[in-house]
Amino acid sequence: MTAPTPTPTRRARAAVLMWTGAAVVLALIIAIALVAIAGKNSTSAASSDDYLRAGLNKPTADLLSLDPMTGEGTVTAPAINLTNENGTPLTLNRFRGKVAIVTVNDDQCTDQCALFAQDIQAADKDLTAAERAHIVFVAINANPYYPSVSDTLAWSKQHGLAALPNWYYGTGSPAQLSATWKAWGEPVELDPKTRTVEHGTDIFIVGPTGNEVDLATFGDESADTGPFGHGLAQIAVDALPAAQRGKVAGANLPAPLTDGTDVGATPAPFSLASLTGSGKVSTASDRGTYTVINFWASSCSACTTEMPDFQREYGQLDGKVAFLGIDVSDPTDAGRSFATKYHVTYPLVADPKGSIAGRFRITGLPYTVILSPQGEVLIRHPGTFTHDELAFVLQDLDTSLPDNDD
Structure with missing residues (x-):
């Protein structure tokens, strides 16, 4: 087009x-x-x-x-x-x-x-x-x-x-x-x-x-x-x-700080234990590609509708965009069962104490952060992303991605 x-x-x-x-x-x-x-x-x-x-x-x-x-x-x-x-x-x-x-x-x-x-x-x-x-x-x-x-x-x-x-x-x-x-x-x-x-x-x-x-x-x-x-x-x-005129609630977008997590900042890579496998998963390995980081939990009702859409988009992109799901403050077994139920195949990690969620100032679940290939925060989206919304944003960021119309 x-x-x-x-x-x-x-x-x-x-x-x-x-x-x-x-x-x-x-x-x-x-x-x-x-x-x-x-x-x-x-x-x-x-x-x-x-x-x-x-x-x-x-x-x-x-x-x-x-x-x-x-x-x-x-x-x-x-x-x-x-x-x-x-x-x-x-x-x-x-x-x-x-x-x-x-x-x-x-x-x-x-x-x-x-x-x-x-x-x-x-x-x-x-x-x-x-x-x-x-x-x-x-x-x-x-x-x-x-x-x-x-x-x-x-x-x-x-x-x-x-x-x-x-x-x-x-x-x-x-x-x-x-x-x-x-x-x-x-x-x-x-x-x-x-x-x-x-x-x-x-x-x-x-x-x-x-x-x-x-x-x-x-x-x-x-x-x-x-x-x-x-x-x-x-x-x-x-x-x-x-x-x-009165005082408007909410806040301005802050100026990005070194190693901050606001839009425009470049957070230092982090590592967390794999939720479904062994060892650790690091965001450092995703540099060079756009990365979708999704914060979720098994107790989050909205996550039950969002996760299948993320899995669908991940499958359609065939590795062209990195995906990482972060299970926040969840019992490990509950998180694994949730991932199994929704047939998630992209990397998932556990954040049992919510330390990474806290670092990214996650205000509620689900919450999605999208990083550039250089690791810069491009998007911070609270609440659910539908498949169409996520596909739109990713295709706008990278016009070489396939336009999947299924």
Whole structure:
């Protein structure tokens, strides 16, 4: 698959951040972001003042690919005239006086949009009740093959967003959707044979007066749910009038420390006793390949649904990516029985006292960390990864990996 030719948006910013989403077709993202900001005070990256204005540190702003619209003049957000997932009219004007976080979203996606749904939930959780009353999340359906409100409602329920009172998922006829994508400058490409789509991944922050104030993007980095969600909440709160702003929960992505375990850090290799074999297993032997480290336990109910997906992806990649499962604070026999039950064939190790889990600051199980071939932390993802989500992230990191569509 190749990315479509970039087309200029209404703000002289070319962006082709495309991805595919379908219930049975895995996504392969190909992202090219070329930013050209006009104005004598513009620079190729946001200034430190911009980050302070948004209440973010630079690592978090970089995680969101934040592009503050300072110095670009007033840009009025295009209109939205669609139908919400509950069948009521959805217009952007109804949110005047509030901050709207606007994205284009595929209602058949099982990978990246599903990851971004987790970011939205994390962002909403970091808001105070007062802030939540003034901030809404608005999605525009990117899939004209599934344009009904039942499709957008089903997706919203499946990914935990239907329960949010400030979530709105607009859809309409194919002609209405096409006109809306065009107005927002978001590229969407259609494949009639597979009924799948590729679309832009911009995140538009629209202020209370209806003007765009910030632009961000979501990609595989949105799998870092905690800091990504916090950053999204923070830039939304920053767009509120000062009197409506409160303290956003969560934390910025810390600057990577030598031998740390945050995104961007390069942890020293570690060794643990094999859970299913003899001797020890060291992450040092996995240098040179991407490494998926999954923290789990036999007592973790979510792990029972995730581990078969990890085993499936491991088998499909045929050794092209290293996998390591870490059984945390578990009786050895229980961990072995669990691994046998789910027919796990990739290396598993025991962390009986949770020392490695503590070193990686694992906040709950399951939890996945992905390392680069050089051992750098690229992804920290709390909670479950589905097979499609994991495949999407790995294929985005390494485009030479096979696109398994089974």
